[in-house]
Amino acid sequence: MPALTTKVPHMLQKKPRLSVIPLFSMAMVMASAAYGSPLAQTVSAAPAAATASAVSATAATASVTASGIPTVVQSTCMACHGMQGIAADGGMFPNLAGQWKPYLLRQLDHFKTHVRADPQSPIMWGMAAPLTAAQMQQVADYFSSQKPASGHVYDPKLVAEGKKLYFGGLPDKHMPACMACHGATLAGLPPYFPRLAGQKRTYVINQLTYFKSGQRVATHKGIMQYVASRLNPKQITALAAYIRSR
Numbered sequence: 001m002p003a004l005t006t007k008v009p010h011m012l013q014k015k016p017r018l019s020v021i022p023l024f025s026m027a028m029v030m031a032s033a034a035y036g037s038p039l040a041q042t043v044s045a046a047p048a049a050a051t052a053s054a055v056s057a058t059a060a061t062a063s064v065t066a067s068g069i070p071t072v073v074q075s076t077c078m079a080c081h082g083m084q085g086i087a088a089d090g091g092m093f094p095n096l097a098g099q100w101k102p103y104l105l106r107q108l109d110h111f112k113t114h115v116r117a118d119p120q121s122p123i124m125w126g127m128a129a130p131l132t133a134a135q136m137q138q139v140a141d142y143f144s145s146q147k148p149a150s151g152h153v154y155d156p157k158l159v160a161e162g163k164k165l166y167f168g169g170l171p172d173k174h175m176p177a178c179m180a181c182h183g184a185t186l187a188g189l190p191p192y193f194p195r196l197a198g199q200k201r202t203y204v205i206n207q208l209t210y211f212k213s214g215q216r217v218a219t220h221k222g223i224m225q226y227v228a229s230r231l232n233p234k235q236i237t238a239l240a241a242y243i244r245s246r
């Protein structure tokens with residue numbers, strides 16, 4: 001990604017407030033270019049994991065419970081992501097509450113087609129396999145409209161370190177600030193940039209590590225792999241602490 005390498009640090013040093021605008025539009029162009037490319041359309045007919053057959057029994061229709069919650073959320077997703085899309089602390093499960101709908105749909109599609117193939121993703125291959133298109137819309141609608149998790153500060157020193165990286169990037173390593181794409185409030189921006197605020201620490205550490213190692217790719221794979229390749233494990237931990245605190 002030569003454009004990032006040559007332009008970003010210069011922009012960050014000279015005009016820290018304005019620098020995000022060209023970077024941001026560049027990111028949008030990059031992202032939309034990548035999205036133009038066709039996704040793998042093949043969806044494995046056979047459930048990818050044993051768990052999937054249990055899911056398919058309840059996942060056949062986009063029905064809702066008496067309280068208006070999608071049936072599949074109550075029967076399946078809830079176990080790991082929580083009924084309102086807030087997962088239990090300390091595990092590898094992400095919060096889904098308040099995440100942008102297009103991002104949720106894209107991830108479900110990437111699990112279904114095995115485009116997302118990082119070490120934890122086979123769990124989700126089995127969950128996504130039996131979902132119909134209508135159910136994917138339904139769960140994405142549901143989780144995106146839930147109240148996002150509130151922040152929690154575990155370690156103020158780490159949070160401060162993470163905050164510096166989030167807003168400043170690493171100019172000497174040509175790493176753009178996270179803020180340029182995920183926003184000053186960490187709310188992200190649909191359709192491409194996911195919300196990060198309040199996300200679980202273990203999950204964020206895992207994902208940044210998978211991007212860094214190249215184990216997680218996306219259709220616009222270059223962006224996060226480039227960013228994460230600049231980070232060391234200590235910086236990843238600090239960023240995860242800051243993200244969780246918001």
Ligand code: HEC
Pocket residue numbers: 072073076077078079080081092093094095096099104107108118119120121123124127128131139206
């Ligand atoms: C057995 C546990 C489990 C169940 C049940 C489960 N998930 Fe997941 N889910 C995970 C794990 C683990 C991850 C993180 C995968 C990774 O690290 O790549 C994940 C990730 C996701 C993501 C990606 C989030 C992001 O921020 O990128 C979405 C979307 C998702 N799950 C939706 C669902 C839906 C919808 C259901 C119900 C149909 C469901 N999950 C059921 C374990 C589960």
Ligand code: HEC
Pocket residue numbers: 027031094106165166176177178179180181182192193194195196204207208217218219220223224227239
């Ligand atoms: C140039 C734009 C850009 C910059 C800068 C950027 N990101 Fe991202 N980030 C993205 C995009 C796009 C995705 C979605 C990737 C996908 O669809 O799989 C993403 C995804 C992520 C995810 C996964 C979210 C999830 O729910 O699984 C995390 C975590 C993340 N970014 C953290 C960061 C951090 C921390 C920084 C700064 C060190 C950063 N990003 C800088 C564009 C960016």
